[in-house]
Amino acid sequence: MITISNLSKQYFGGNQALTDMNLTLPRGEIVGIFGENGAGKTTLMKCVFNFMKYDGTITLDGEPITHKNIETLSFATCEHSFFSHLSPADHRDFYARNFPKFRGKRFDALMTFFELPTDRHIGKFSVGQQNQFEVICALSQGADYIFMDEPFAGNDVFNREDFYKVLLGILEPTETVILSTHLLEEVEHFISRAVLIRKGTILQDVQMSDLEDNGKTLMQFVKESYAYQSDRVSRALDALTEDTQ
Numbered sequence: 417m418i419t420i421s422n423l424s425k426q427y428f429g430g431n432q433a434l435t436d437m438n439l440t441l442p443r444g445e446i447v448g449i450f451g452e453n454g455a456g457k458t459t460l461m462k463c464v465f466n467f468m469k470y471d472g473t474i475t476l477d478g479e480p481i482t483h484k485n486i487e488t489l490s491f492a493t494c495e496h497s498f499f500s501h502l503s504p505a506d507h508r509d510f511y512a513r514n515f516p517k518f519r520g521k522r523f524d525a526l527m528t529f530f531e532l533p534t535d536r537h538i539g540k541f542s543v544g545q546q547n548q549f550e551v552i553c554a555l556s557q558g559a560d561y562i563f564m565d566e567p568f569a570g571n572d573v574f575n576r577e578d579f580y581k582v583l584l585g586i587l588e589p590t591e592t593v594i595l596s597t598h599l600l601e602e603v604e605h606f607i608s609r610a611v612l613i614r615k616g617t618i619l620q621d622v623q624m625s626d627l628e629d630n631g632k633t634l635m636q637f638v639k640e641s642y643a644y645q646s647d648r649v650s651r652a653l654d655a656l657t658e659d660t661q
């Protein structure tokens with residue numbers, strides 16, 4: 417289990433991105449992390465991976481996350497972690513040599529699913545294809561906790577929807593996915609739990625089965641939780657129209 421306790425992060429210059437956040441991520445869940453732009457989703461993930469200093473504690477099965485256990489975690493990010501001058505085949509060799517739990521069969525199956533060429537430099541892929549490859553690596557590393565931050569930016573709707581179905585079919589019960597995305601409706605039937613972040617704090621943490629029991633869609637729940645102002649658009653348009661008069 418990943419345990420996040422009293423996590424706070426202030427960026428250089430004073431920007432408070434996370435404030436006293438507490439969250440537990442047991443094995444086997446598929447967790448959607450949602451929140452407005454700038455809510456702190458990416459910062460949260462980067463803290464888990466120790467990419468930046470933070471206040472508070474983050475542990476994995478009671479141990480701090482260091483080079484000793486970091487292999488248990490993988491991260492698909494739009495900032496990309498692959499080597500762009502190498503090909504997928506080169507990466508496959510690299511992972512097979514360096515990650516004892518590397519899932520070669522899954523790597524091959526996902527490469528085929530996304531129809532990616534194995535021998536071209538990844539730097540020559542389109543942005544959407546690069547994001548697909550990033551996800552393939554994160555899912556094939558052999559990690560127990562797979563973090564994905566907006567994994568399918570630039571991907572068409574068929575690739576996204578079919579991918580979630582494939583993912584549900586291939587994930588093993590011990591694997592945990594933590595997925596940050598703005599595409600609520602696409603992932604609502606894929607996730608088991610939804611965590612809503614607002615201004616660096618946890619606003620809601622709900623099991624999808626509880627939402628279903630209450631007859632609510634994820635979108636309805638999110639709009640209620642954030643007190644979405646349905647007149648926001650008309651107010652903005654009114655203000656703009658007034659400006660031009």
Ligand SMILES: Nc1ncnc2c1ncn2[C@@H]1O[C@H](COP(=O)(O)OP(=O)(O)OP(=O)(O)O)[C@@H](O)[C@H]1O
Pocket residue numbers: 427428429431432433451452453454455456457458459460
């Ligand atoms: N390198 C940085 N330096 C200073 N402030 C930063 C930095 N990166 C992020 N922030 C700020 O921290 C806050 C949280 O940003 P973060 O990227 O974690 O949000 P997010 O929820 O992932 O947003 P989005 O959905 O737009 O990607 C924002 O106010 C952002 O401006």
